[in-house]
Amino acid sequence: MKANLAAYSALSLAIILEVAGSMLLQRTEQFSRLWPSLGTVGLYAGSFYLLSHAIKSMPLSIAYALWAGIGIILTVASATIFFQQTLDWPAVLGICLIVGGVLIIQLFSGATGH
Structure with missing residues (x-):
């Protein structure tokens, strides 16, 4: 139970950082502005770091599907x-x-391995 909570907490924070990075990406002006660019790279790096912790305790397919699906909704x-x-x-x-x-x-798919 504790591992699941930690995994879902890491995944939730990963999603938030990814969305924040995506929002800041527009402010980089094609990475021509230093501080927004560094912020974007840092947020994405933090997101992937937390995603890597989440997949220690949950299948990659589930973690990535949640990360992508919820990320799309929050980004929109x-x-x-x-x-x-x-x-x-x-x-x-x-x-x-x-x-x-x-x-x-x-x-519904048996191909995801969960």
């Missing part, structure tokens, strides 16, 4: 809030299909 929400970026219905549908596909694979 953050971009909408902080950058006033809006999505049209085809984009929303596409994101829903990606997240739905990840869920179907994780919940």
Whole structure:
């Protein structure tokens, strides 16, 4: 139980750092600005470090699917809030299909090894 809590805690923090890095990425202006660039690289490095801890106690497929799926949702929400970026219905549908596909694979496929 303690290992699961630690794994999901590390995964949650990894997702938060990845989303923060993605939000800061726009401010790097193609990595031409030093501090936003260093911040982005640091946040991504921290995210991967925490993801590596999460996969000690959970299958990589589950950890990565959660990391990617939740990351997509939080990134879209953050971009909408902080950058006033809006999505049209085809984009929303596409994101829903990606997240739905990840869920179907994780919940019903025998190929994931869980």
